[in-house]
Amino acid sequence: MLSLKLYRFLLNFYPATFRENYAGPLEREFLDEYGEAPTRAGVLLLWARTLADFATSVPTMLAREFREDAWHAVRMWRKRPLPVIMAILALAIGIGANIGVFSVVDALLLRSLPFREPERLVGFEAYFPLGFDATPKTLAEFRAKSQYLEGVVACMVSEVNFTDSQHPIRVKLTAVNWEFFNVLGTRARAGRTFVAGEDEKGHDTVAVIGYALWQQMFGGDSRAIGSKISINGTSFEIIGVAPPDFDYPDKSQVWTPTVFDFARIPMNGGINFVRDLGRLKPGLTLAQAQSAMEAEAKATKQPRIWVDKTFHPRLVPLRDQLAGSLKNQSLILLGAVALLLLIACANVANLLLSRTADRRNEMAIRGALGASRARLIQQLLTESVVLSIVGAAASLVVAHWSVKAAGMFAQSGVSAAQTLTLGNWRIFAFAAGLALATGLLFGAAPALFAGSSMIRTSSQRAQASRLRSILVAVQIGLTVVLLAGGVSLGYAFRKLIATDDGFETRGVVSLRVAPTGGRYETPTGKAAYYNEAARRIRELAGVKAVSASMFLPLGTNSFMLFRYKIDGSTGDGEPAALFPVAPGFFSTLRIPMLAGREFDPADAARPKGDKPIIVSESYARKFVNDPHLIIGRRLVDSDGPTVVIGVVKEIRFGGPVFSMPEQAFPLSTNVTNFLIRVDGDPHERLAAIRQVVQAIDPAIPVHDAMTLDERFADVTARPRFYTLAAEMFGICALLLSIVGLYGMISYSVTQRTREMGIRMALGTTPAALRLMMMRQGLLLVILGAIPGVIATLFAAQWLEQLVSGATALTSAACIASLIPIAIVAALSVWIATNRISKLDPAVALRVE
Amino acid sequence: MRSADIIDLLPLSPAVFHILLCLAEGERHGYAIKREIAKRTDGKLTLGAGALYGAISKLLEQGLIAESDERPDAHLDDERRRYYRLTPLGRRAAQAEAARMRDLVQLASVNLGFAKG
Numbered sequence: 001m002l003s004l005k006l007y008r009f010l011l012n013f014y015p016a017t018f019r020e021n022y023a024g025p026l027e028r029e030f031l032d033e034y035g036e037a038p039t040r041a042g043v044l045l046l047w048a049r050t051l052a053d054f055a056t057s058v059p060t061m062l063a064r065e066f067r068e069d070a071w072h073a074v075r076m077w078r079k080r081p082l083p084v085i086m087a088i089l090a091l092a093i094g095i096g097a098n099i100g101v102f103s104v105v106d107a108l109l110l111r112s113l114p115f116r117e118p119e120r121l122v123g124f125e126a127y128f129p130l131g132f133d134a135t136p137k138t139l140a141e142f143r144a145k146s147q148y149l150e151g152v153v154a155c156m157v158s159e160v161n162f163t164d165s166q167h168p169i170r171v172k173l174t175a176v177n178w179e180f181f182n183v184l185g186t187r188a189r190a191g192r193t194f195v196a197g198e199d200e201k202g203h204d205t206v207a208v209i210g211y212a213l214w215q216q217m218f219g220g221d222s223r224a225i226g227s228k229i230s231i232n233g234t235s236f237e238i239i240g241v242a243p244p245d246f247d248y249p250d251k252s253q254v255w256t257p258t259v260f261d262f263a264r265i266p267m268n269g270g271i272n273f274v275r276d277l278g279r280l281k282p283g284l285t286l287a288q289a290q291s292a293m294e295a296e297a298k299a300t301k302q303p304r305i306w307v308d309k310t311f312h313p314r315l316v317p318l319r320d321q322l323a324g325s326l327k328n329q330s331l332i333l334l335g336a337v338a339l340l341l342l343i344a345c346a347n348v349a350n351l352l353l354s355r356t357a358d359r360r361n362e363m364a365i366r367g368a369l370g371a372s373r374a375r376l377i378q379q380l381l382t383e384s385v386v387l388s389i390v391g392a393a394a395s396l397v398v399a400h401w402s403v404k405a406a407g408m409f410a411q412s413g414v415s416a417a418q419t420l421t422l423g424n425w426r427i428f429a430f431a432a433g434l435a436l437a438t439g440l441l442f443g444a445a446p447a448l449f450a451g452s453s454m455i456r457t458s459s460q461r462a463q464a465s466r467l468r469s470i471l472v473a474v475q476i477g478l479t480v481v482l483l484a485g486g487v488s489l490g491y492a493f494r495k496l497i498a499t500d501d502g503f504e505t506r507g508v509v510s511l512r513v514a515p516t517g518g519r520y521e522t523p524t525g526k527a528a529y530y531n532e533a534a535r536r537i538r539e540l541a542g543v544k545a546v547s548a549s550m551f552l553p554l555g556t557n558s559f560m561l562f563r564y565k566i567d568g569s570t571g572d573g574e575p576a577a578l579f580p581v582a583p584g585f586f587s588t589l590r591i592p593m594l595a596g597r598e599f600d601p602a603d604a605a606r607p608k609g610d611k612p613i614i615v616s617e618s619y620a621r622k623f624v625n626d627p628h629l630i631i632g633r634r635l636v637d638s639d640g641p642t643v644v645i646g647v648v649k650e651i652r653f654g655g656p657v658f659s660m661p662e663q664a665f666p667l668s669t670n671v672t673n674f675l676i677r678v679d680g681d682p683h684e685r686l687a688a689i690r691q692v693v694q695a696i697d698p699a700i701p702v703h704d705a706m707t708l709d710e711r712f713a714d715v716t717a718r719p720r721f722y723t724l725a726a727e728m729f730g731i732c733a734l735l736l737s738i739v740g741l742y743g744m745i746s747y748s749v750t751q752r753t754r755e756m757g758i759r760m761a762l763g764t765t766p767a768a769l770r771l772m773m774m775r776q777g778l779l780l781v782i783l784g785a786i787p788g789v790i791a792t793l794f795a796a797q798w799l800e801q802l803v804s805g806a807t808a809l810t811s812a813a814c815i816a817s818l819i820p821i822a823i824v825a826a827l828s829v830w831i832a833t834n835r836i837s838k839l840d841p842a843v844a845l846r847v848e
Numbered sequence: 849m850r851s852a853d854i855i856d857l858l859p860l861s862p863a864v865f866h867i868l869l870c871l872a873e874g875e876r877h878g879y880a881i882k883r884e885i886a887k888r889t890d891g892k893l894t895l896g897a898g899a900l901y902g903a904i905s906k907l908l909e910q911g912l913i914a915e916s917d918e919r920p921d922a923h924l925d926d927e928r929r930r931y932y933r934l935t936p937l938g939r940r941a942a943q944a945e946a947a948r949m950r951d952l953v954q955l956a957s958v959n960l961g962f963a964k965g
Contacts, residue, residue, distance in 0.1 A: 014898075022901040024928035029879045029897045053896025061902055 015065040016375040069382035091391025094344030096398020108323040116185020127313035148289035149278035151183035170703040174252040191225040191240030210253035233517015349442035384443025392435030473784035475737035480788030483817035486730030492806035493723040502651030503589035505708035545677040547584035554711035564635040580668035596646030613642040616650035618661035655715035722802040746832035757844025766837040777829035868942040912938035
């Protein structure tokens with residue numbers, strides 16, 4: 001009968017005890033009512049009532065049994081709390097670390113961006129579709145004939161001095177083409193965005209400001225719309241406010257509608273770098289667009305100053321461009337914390353497994369009293385789910401800290417829309433899913449053996465102990481991966497920060513000013529500002545040397561590329577990174593001269609054509625064999641010749657990570673990023689210096705005041721974080737797996753007491769028995785370590801993305817990590833088998 | 849169980865009270881209880897099988913009812929049926945509930961009077 005079959009199937013949804021006790025009566029009753037149903041309509045009515053009954057009674061019964069099982073579990077835990085506390089701690093660490101890293105992945109890769117269809121926005125890599133001398137006209141032409149873009153954005157970011165009436169601040173301004181907001185699909189929060197024609201002269205003195213700036217300068221007052229502001233001394237009218245989470249690109253706070261008119265806002269000799277972005281035509285995939293773009297790139301044959309084989313013209317989704325290197329780095333970290341969680345799971349499963357075996361008697365009694373295997377499995381699963389819920393709750397504490405820690409490395413540089421938070425539904429779902437999955441994962445192993453513990457056959461016991469051994473071996477393998485990863489990153493990072501950057505950061509402070517507009521727009525005006533500032537700083541107590549440069553060391557990784565030819569040579573010349581500096585730069589940073597001399601103040605007066613320049617040793621060697629021979633030679637660029645007066649060892653301007661060794665340092669007194677060597681407390685000196693510089697012109701904001709040591713810490717913050725994280729993961733993994741190994745060995749000693757007794761009665765000494773256990777334990781370590789080492793060598797390529805130079809060290813790191821694992825493992829086995837030495841064979845033989 | 853413990857069980861849910869009342873007249877199996885309750889309440893309270901046995905399992909745990917060993921003649925019986933009887937504790941619980949209701953009704957009649965009808 002179909003109805004009865006269906007009814008029997010539905011009975012399965014009841015919890016085990018209830019089903020076992022009442023399946024019979026329920027079935028009988030259903031048949032009674034079925035028999036009494038007079039018509040087909042009556043049967044339908046019966047089914048309707050039956051289903052309603054199921055819908056209300058099944059959840060009630062489940063909740064009741066879950067409550068009973070959970071209480072039972074808690075009562076059992078209170079008898080032996082230590083393993084449970086360990087398990088909860090393991091889970092809290094495992095799940096908490098995962099939530100922390102996931103919050104980064106979520107912010108960068110999953111959360112929606114403040115653009116319309118952001119997945120259709122693409123940037124360019126190693127290709128400038130508009131060329132280097134674009135105009136609004138060429139942009140319009142490019143868009144009209146583009147095969148793959150329906151909208152094009154060109155933007156140029158620069159830092160400017162921004163004044164409403166009295167407060168000067170330094171903000172990021174992005175000059176854009178007028179379609180910028182339309183192509184991105186972003187509407188103004190207040191006022192409006194740009195319209196056609198506002199990129200033309202006479203109509204272009206309008207600006208959209210960012211939400212944060214609106215709040216800060218105008219308190220969110222709508223009367224800000226229409227008011228005048230001054231940007232580097234040029235007057236603009238505010239026409240709109242961007243939405244709160246919009247700060248594209250590079251945390252911009254002001255947008256103006258003319259991108260190609262570089263002379264409009266005086267930029268104090270800053271670099272003009274136009275960045276292009278496009279919206280894909282509807283229906284086009286990224287791959288199709290990519291091949292259309294490649295064909296276009298080939299046809300245009302752009303000149304490129306620096307050709308690198310690894311850079312190919314490429315379309316990059318905007319989301320990836322915004323995440324940058326953080327994308328892969330956060331995914332790698334997510335992989336690492338997932339491994340950590342697996343180790344924690346294996347640990348908890350192992351603990352529960354031996355507890356299950358310990359509770360064989362309890363289970364056997366309950367079994368004898370009529371509890372079915374299903375009932376016992378339900379009990380164990382409930383126990384592990386409760387454990388993981390408690391673990392997940394505890395993990396929120398860890399997560400709170402791990403999200404904070406993750407914020408330290410992932411926050412800088414990402415846009416407002418990608419700010420890390422703990423409170424959003426995806427993270428919550430991730431945490432809940434993780435807790436449930438781990439609960440089932442480590443609950444499954446003990447549950448599988450619940451039945452076998454009732455039927456105590458030796459083969460099943462052997463099976464259970466084999467499972468425990470496999471779990472421990474897997475833990476050891478994963479530990480090797482994490483520990484070796486931590487060790488390689490540790491080595492690589494220490495090597496990285498020990499790298500000689502070529503200059504001395506200790507005792508040097510720095511600050512930036514950018515005098516623009518009016519009298520500062522002439523070279524003499526700027527030079528006057530520099531000289532006045534340098535004079536005032538020099539008069540302060542504790543100041544030993546003052547200089548300035550266009551790019552602050554450790555301040556940026558960007559530089560200008562120039563080509564110089566020596567004397568009368570032909571050809572394209574040799575490329576060099578160009579760093580204009582003021583007199584005294586090298587002595588302030590204690591950079592030794594290899595040949596020639598440093599700039600002195602008199603050099604500033606030398607006429608055009610006789611301007612002095614200092615080069616790095618690597619660059620000198622591009623032209624001559626001995627660096628001394630380049631002194632007095634002329635290096636010629638498009639501006640005319642310069643005279644080489646000195647050679648220095650190349651310096652790592654951007655910090656230890658990357659630098660181009662071919663460097664040229666022309667003399668400049670138009671630079672106002674100050675570097676000051678002081679004695680005493682650098683922070684006190686910096687505050688005093690800041691004050692006197694600000695006093696020169698109150699309208700010019702002094703910003704970015706930091707010691708060079710602080711800049712160094714900033715530059716190395718990310719690799720430092722990754723290293724710290726990886727080392728933490730490694731140590732946690734080691735601790736967790738050693739707890740696992742210890743638990744397994746000590747349990748196995750208890751299990752085999754009788755066997756030990758027999759062996760001892762036959763003449764084996766306790767020490768020999770312990771050595772036997774030791775061999776077995778270490779065999780497990782070796783069995784786990786082999787796949788672990790192989791996996792590590794495969795994973796090595798990813799380490800390079802976290803800290804450069806890490807890959808080269810992986811094989812050594814494997815060995816380095818195997819040693820502590822082996823020592824700690826041997827130690828834990830030795831302690832775990834301590835009981836054997838106190839074993840009395842006569843007693844041991846009687847153990848059941 | 850002391851009478852103080854019985855008070856902890858009160859008030860009984862209508863379904864539970866009806867089950868106890870029903871079993872006070874004699875042993876019955878589940879289906880019979882259900883039909884009897886439906887009859888007494890003019891069909892206003894019809895328990896589904898799940899709800900009925902949920903209540904029964906709880907009553908068994910609390911010791912208010914017990915499973916009966918006596919069964920009818922074999923040719924009338926189905927081994928899947930279970931018969932239940934009221935325990936002395938169950939009887940006292942039902943009495944306590946009835947007393948509670950009586951007090952409540954008295955209070956209501958003094959304060960409100962009864963509606964006509």
